[in-house]
Amino acid sequence: MLLPCLLAGCGGTQNALNPHSHPAADIANLFWVMMAVSFGGLALITGLLVFAWVRRGRRGFGGADPADPHPGEKPAWFVVVGGGVVFPLMVVTALFIVGNWAILNVTQAPAASSTAMTVDAIGHQWYWEFRYPGTKAVTADEMHIPVGTRVNLVATTADVIHSFWVPELNRKIDTIPGQQNRILLYANKVGVYRGDCAEFCGLQHAHMGMLVFVQSKAQFQAWLQRQSAPAAKPTTALALRGQQIFLTGACSSCHAIRGTTARGYVGPDLTHLASRTTLAGVTIPDTRSYLARWIVDSQHFKPGNEMPDFHLTGSQVKALGAYLGGLR
Ligand code: CUA
Secondary structure, three states: OOOHHHHHHOOOOOOOOOOOOHHHHHHHHHHHHHHHHHHHHHHHHHHHHHHHOOOOOOOOOOOOOOOOOOOOHHHOOOHHHHHHHHHHHHHHHHHHHHHHHHHHHHHHHHHHHHOOEEEEEEEEEEEEEEOOOOOEEEOOOOEEEEEOOEEEEEEEEEOOOOOOOOOOOOOOOOOOOOOOEEEEEEEOOOOOEEEEOOOOOOOHHHEEEEEEEEHHHHHHHHHHHHHHOOOOOOHHHHHHHHHHHHHOOHHHHHOOOOOOOOOOOOOOOOOOOHHHOOEEEOOOOOOHHHHHHHHHHHHHHHHOOOOOOOOOOHHHHHHHHHHHHHOO
């Protein structure tokens, strides 16, 4: 009964003990070293307790008559000082050195000259904004990086403190207002890695997930080029109507769609919304039906988020869906 409950937290693509980069591997190793030493200490102390209990009736181990002088059978002072003070100090010092010197150093912010590219991660209540300096690409909740490439991730926030954490790739890094914190983002294998906000940041802290798509260098370049381009023009009458609703209604005051007059900065950039796989902080899949449900009742999925219900009619929602669904 207990085991399935414990195992339910393991696996998936968000496992700090399944590292896919050098820093993440070092962190996982540190965990195992700490774990092994802790269990070793626990076993030693338990063993001594059992030993003392088994020999409780003998002299010199606590069961003897205190009036009976047998100095030669009592543990020597150096056993008490050595086992109780010196040995634990040595173990704790060794762990401190391993943790601080060996691990903290390798997970430090990367030297500016050692990275091939930069990605800005900006925390919002409650989504992640990703920018690629030197290009016009802006995306939300889903970032792409090339495999085997040292990426300089610069984390900051538009509102409160969040924490960027992709467990399989590196440690956490807090996003502090007015400050830029850096971390190395590196992945040794193509795949999708899930991350989360790791600092309580308000009502929907738990729904502030992100996905890191690690692609081959060629695929990443193609993706970045598409994301840098302005939004696709609507191709059907329905989509054109959706665009008009978006640009003349309230949508454009909060969202940006590059290539149009929509320049809002409250909600995520929607220029290439349809190229993403999820919506709302990796809460729901990015399909037409979920998109429509999100527009109509986003508070159902993420209570407390900033998008109000605009009481749109069914045909308006359909037109918006046709327009946004075409923004690939
Ligand atoms: Cu953002 Cu927790």
